[in-house]
Amino acid sequence: MHHETTEWTPPKKDGDATGEPPREVRRILRIFRPYRGRLAVVGLLVGASSLVSVASPFLLREILDVAIPDRRTGLLSLLALGLILIAVVSSVFNVLQTYLSTTVGQRVMHDLRTDVYAKLQRMPLAFFTRTRTGEVQSRIANDIGGMQATVTSTATSLVSNLTGVVATVAAMLALDWRLTVASLLLLPFFVWISRRVGRERKRITTQRQAQMAAMSALVTESLSVSGILLGRTMGRADSLTRHFADESERLVGLEVRSHMAGRWRMSTIGIVMGAIPALLYWTAGMLVHMGGPGLSIGTLVAFVTLQQGLLRPTVSLLSTGVEMQTSLALFQRIFEYLDLPVDIEEPASPVRLERVRGEVRFEQVDFAYHGKDAPATLHGIDLTVPEGTSLALVGVTGSGKTTLGHLVPRLYDVTGGRVTLDGVDVRDLDFDTLARAVGVVSQETYLFHASVADNLRFAKPDATREELHDAARAAQIHDHIAALPDGYDTLVGERGHRFSGGEKQRLALARTILRDPPVLILDEATSALDTRTERAVQQAVDALSAGRTTLTIAHRLSTVRDADQIVVLDAGRIAERGTHAELLAAGGRYAALVRRDARVAAAAPARSGAAQATLPGSATGAGPATAQDDSQADAPVH
Incomplete structure (x- = not known):
């Protein structure tokens, strides 16, 4: 029933030694x-x-x-x-x-x-x-x-x-x-x-299709909004054009060979x-x-x-x-x-929970991106997050915070131990229960090229206008949307580039609020906000988190001080755990990070009238381009 994470290899081509049709x-x-x-x-x-x-x-x-x-x-x-x-x-x-x-x-x-x-x-x-x-x-x-x-x-x-x-x-x-x-x-x-x-x-067709795929990938990457911005600011527009011309030239040769073969x-x-x-x-x-x-x-x-x-x-x-x-x-x-192997399958006899309380447990969890024999990213994680409480995961970049958060909604499956929701292994739950129970607001906000209302309704297709407005108010973004020329019918643009990083994250938060899940995973959900907006959104997050189980992955210590328990991860292991006051009194890693943040905040120029506290090695910029994605740091480079 449980599936290990495995690396995909192309299926072997079928020879026909039996004389049967291929x-x-x-x-x-x-x-x-x-x-x-x-x-x-x-x-x-x-x-x-x-x-x-x-x-x-x-x-x-x-x-x-x-x-x-x-x-x-x-x-x-x-x-x-x-x-x-x-x-x-x-x-x-x-x-x-x-x-x-x-x-x-x-x-x-x-x-x-x-x-x-x-x-x-x-x-x-x-x-x-x-x-x-x-x-x-x-x-x-x-x-x-x-x-x-x-x-x-x-x-x-x-x-x-x-x-x-x-x-x-x-x-x-x-x-x-x-x-x-x-x-x-x-x-x-x-x-x-x-x-x-x-x-x-x-044989030529196989080569031609591979070349067409390479061209498609180049067009997708270089002609996206982010690709255009990067190409122009780096002065690489001409070289990208030459690169595309070279790829197109190869395709010309293959097309001619294909037709003339x-x-x-x-x-x-x-x-x-x-x-x-x-x-x-x-x-x-x-x-x-x-x-x-x-x-x-x-x-x-x-x-x-x-x-x-x-x-x-x-x-x-x-x-x-x-x-x-x-x-x-x-x-x-x-x-x-x-024929690609699907590592994360719904079980043959899935468990469906009509009502999710929200207790989350990590029981001796190990995880490696390429199976049990590969180097592990997480080692022996043993944690309990009672229903309605908050857990904060902190640590330097690459310590495994985002990876741990991804195990709850089954974006990955553990390679050892288990993760449970209300005492049921998440691998035994049906996908619908898991999707309804766990909401994720990640650091990398994704918006469709559609209207604001359509982006919000992705979480709840039958949501009324009033429900959209209430969710946007809770995320401190309603007034901004209402001030737009087309209001909630405004197109957000490709990947949401019509909005600032902070506005996009507030839209993502509103989308999750609209879904109303009993378990929240907040992965650097306020990393792109200035201090004033962060405080406003944090109030909305606090209100939303009331009575819900919340896992917050954070670099900014200001967002985790009031958590019921704080866990410091180091190289995929739990280094410390406790409340903010307890960890400060212990004088260990967490206290050292707080002291270092204080020194950095004192030396750095004030932003928007207040310094922003960040963990060492984390991004400090206000936009999404400067906020490093912890999941990419945790994951192996491909």
């Missing part, structure tokens, strides 16, 4: 399984269309050998009308099968996109700390988008062309088996060429197939010359017409095989994400 092919067929009914209808339409089309040469033979020579105008009119009717019926069938196949293909792409997105939503936080955002976006947009032609038309093309080839060959055999053998002598050579071209394109060889097939009618005329003449049974003009024209009709589906069928091999590279990249 694993990827079987998985692709399973993707289409829910739509087998519609695909069956498509197959019937395609087969019917192919059979109807094959009838045209036989009508043509009758026109040339019977209707015209015998001057049977009535028969000629019926045969000509039959040719027109065949064209109409074939067109109707083609439109219907195109609609059905396109609908099925788009539904399959929708399923793939949704499955990949849902899988990524379940991935642990560690996955996203080591994966570039652009790479994730490329898998969903470029890779699945690149499969559009495959999933919308390949199946139909395969059935259509295969049926067409079989029906045409059968009709050719019915007309003359000798000419049929002469026409098909080179077919094995054509199949061999198409398989070689397919393998080459598959095997092009000459496939063209050779078309040239040979186009030259076969000359071979057929020559063969027919030689049969007559050698005294064999002759062929009527109508039969010969009908046969050549069939052979020319065989050219398109044969070349298309070979090209479809090439495209299917190429698309396997895209499917493999998607399957890599779908």
Whole structure:
């Protein structure tokens, strides 16, 4: 039931030593399984269309050998009308099968996109700390988008062309088996060429998609608001442009190679197939010359017409095989994400708590980012936070404060011991209970490119305007929002860059207040506020914390003095614990930090009329860009 944190490694590609279809092919067929009914209808339409089309040469033979020579105008009119009717019926069938196949293909792409997105939503936080955002976006947009032609038309093309080839060959055999053998002598050579071209394109496609992912990551990082600010202030705009141009140049080469791979060889097939009618005329003449049974003009024209009709589906069928091999590279990249191990799973029989009191316990907790055998970040943490009380976690950067806080909402799972909520291991709780019970306000505030109201309603979608106003008032941000030209309908901008760091953190606090959780994790929640605003927000936090269990991760000692218990972490271990007064009286690490803060505050120029007390090694700036994220310090560098 419990899962250890493990490092993801790409799944091994399936060799096919058993002679069975490759694993990827079987998985692709399973993707289409829910739509087998519609695909069956498509197959019937395609087969019917192919059979109807094959009838045209036989009508043509009758026109040339019977209707015209015998001057049977009535028969000629019926045969000509039959040719027109065949064209109409074939067109109707083609439109219907195109609609059905396109609908099925788009539904399959929708399923793939949704499955990949849902899988990524379940991935642990560690996955996203080591994966570039652009790479994730490329898998969903470029890779699945690149499969559009495959999933919308390949199946139909395969059935259509295969049926067409079989029906045409059968009709050719019915007309003359000798000419049929002469026409098909080179077919094995054509199949061999198409398989070689397919393998080459598959290899190039894998490289092309990786290059597209690299470009997507570069665009995502460098053209975000933060990326633009960094690039311009560092004078790197030109170098970033050159870097993008180099990456784009590599993509140009791969695109050209992808489109030209095997092009000459496939063209050779078309040239040979186009030259076969000359071979057929020559063969027919030689049969007559050698005294064999002759062929009527109508039969010969009908046969050549069939052979020319065989050219398109044969070349298309070979090209479809090439495209299917190429698309396997895209499917493999998607399957890599779908096969990612999910370290944090909801248990098979989850515990659901209708009412959460809020008692949190850490029982001999150990944690390492890469499993039990990796260097540990936390060692033997044994803590109890009674319901309705407050715990403050302090310590220098990298001591494990944020990591410990992340264990409560199961952003990570412990590698030893356990974390409990109301006596139940958090790994045994259902995700909904955990999400309702634990609210997190982190140092790194994230806001969507949406209105203020929509950002707040992310915590409670059915919240009324009055509830939004009450939450914003509690977070000391309502007056500022009301003063904006569009009020609560104001767009916050990409990642909230229209607001200052302090305003963003107050919005994040309001969002959590709106959710009303019984357990609060405040991870440097006031780090970006000036002293005056911090005091105002701290009053709101104190009011919100009343009757709730609160874990505060802080550098600023001013935010933790009134905590029921203070724990000093050092290198992932508890160094001291007690109240503010008790720890000062003990004269240990906490007292030393307080004395050092006093010296720093006395030496530093006043900010907003008051000095800000911070722990050694912490950020002292007022904006989010200067406030160091403890979670990044705690986590290993990827």
